[in-house]
Amino acid sequence: MKVFISLDMEGISGITEWEDTIPGRRHYEAGRRLLTQDVNAAIEGALEAGATQIVVNESHGPMNNLILEDLHPQADVIRGFFKPLCMMQGIDSTYDAAFFVGYHGKAGVGDAVLNHTLSGVAIHRLVLNGKEVGEAGLNAAVAGAFGVPVVLVTGDSQTAQEVEQDIPGVFTVAVKTGITGLSSQAIHPVRAREMIRQQAKQALINRSAVQPLAQQSENTLEVEFTKSQFATAVSWMPGVELVEGRTVRYQSADVVSMMPVLQAMLMLTGQVNRMVTG
Numbered sequence: 001m002k003v004f005i006s007l008d009m010e011g012i013s014g015i016t017e018w019e020d021t022i023p024g025r026r027h028y029e030a031g032r033r034l035l036t037q038d039v040n041a042a043i044e045g046a047l048e049a050g051a052t053q054i055v056v057n058e059s060h061g062p063m064n065n066l067i068l069e070d071l072h073p074q075a076d077v078i079r080g081f082f083k084p085l086c087m088m089q090g091i092d093s094t095y096d097a098a099f100f101v102g103y104h105g106k107a108g109v110g111d112a113v114l115n116h117t118l119s120g121v122a123i124h125r126l127v128l129n130g131k132e133v134g135e136a137g138l139n140a141a142v143a144g145a146f147g148v149p150v151v152l153v154t155g156d157s158q159t160a161q162e163v164e165q166d167i168p169g170v171f172t173v174a175v176k177t178g179i180t181g182l183s184s185q186a187i188h189p190v191r192a193r194e195m196i197r198q199q200a201k202q203a204l205i206n207r208s209a210v211q212p213l214a215q216q217s218e219n220t221l222e223v224e225f226t227k228s229q230f231a232t233a234v235s236w237m238p239g240v241e242l243v244e245g246r247t248v249r250y251q252s253a254d255v256v257s258m259m260p261v262l263q264a265m266l267m268l269t270g271q272v273n274r275m276v277t278g
Contacts, residue, residue, distance in 0.1 A: 009060035010104035011155025013175035013192035041193035045200025059087035106134025112158035144213030171203035
């Protein structure tokens with residue numbers, strides 16, 4: 001039984017501020033340890049449920065945050081930012097289930113800890129087929145394109161509520177509750193990891209209760225950026241339409257083929273941001 005794990009960092013137990021998640025900042029090394037331990041807990045639960053192969057895709061920031069020598073040895077790892085499926089690189093139809101570990105709420109969701117969607121600098125809102133989605137909703141759609149159900153999501157309580165609406169039947173673990181978006185009340189990491197291990201096991205045992213997200217024959221992605229300059233530059237890409245000052249639209253027959261285009265948008269906005277801000 002194969003399990004795909006996409007990990008993020010803002011929803012890891014004990015993590016509350018950007019200082020915990022950005023390489024070189026004062027709390028980053030502690031954040032890396034917390035991240036690695038939460039992922040290990042999910043791996044342990046999956047193995048207890050009978051998983052025979054586990055692949056972890058690093059999906060936060062530069063996408064090389066795990067402490068590899070401390071990662072559970074049964075897992076293989078995909079690392080690095082430059083990959084066409086971004087947070088879902090490596091997923092395919094051979095997987096039996098997917099876990100999202102350490103995920104966060106979409107931009108503007110209440111007091112979800114460190115809430116944003118893909119890029120806090122560049123993206124204000126992401127709309128897939130008429131519905132606003134965060135990273136969990138978008139990535140669950142990619143998994144669904146391969147017929148893979150997302151059976152477990154860990155993060156704060158606000159993120160748990162978000163994904164329970166987007167992914168019917170999904171198992172969740174709320175390791176903290178956001179207070180202001182930059183503060184939280186967190187369950188002690190030792191207890192949180194035990195919760196993750198137990199839910200990972202149950203989610204995999206009961207994976208048939210969670211269906212892959214249904215796919216559409218035509219898909220529309222609208223990206224509302226934080227600056228009009230981002231939208232203007234992105235609209236120069238073939239197939240991308242400028243809807244209004246800050247919003248672009250891209251259409252495709254399937255969600256998977258959208259992902260490299262979205263990834264290219266993110267890289268382009270990074271270049272434009274350097275020009276705008278100096």
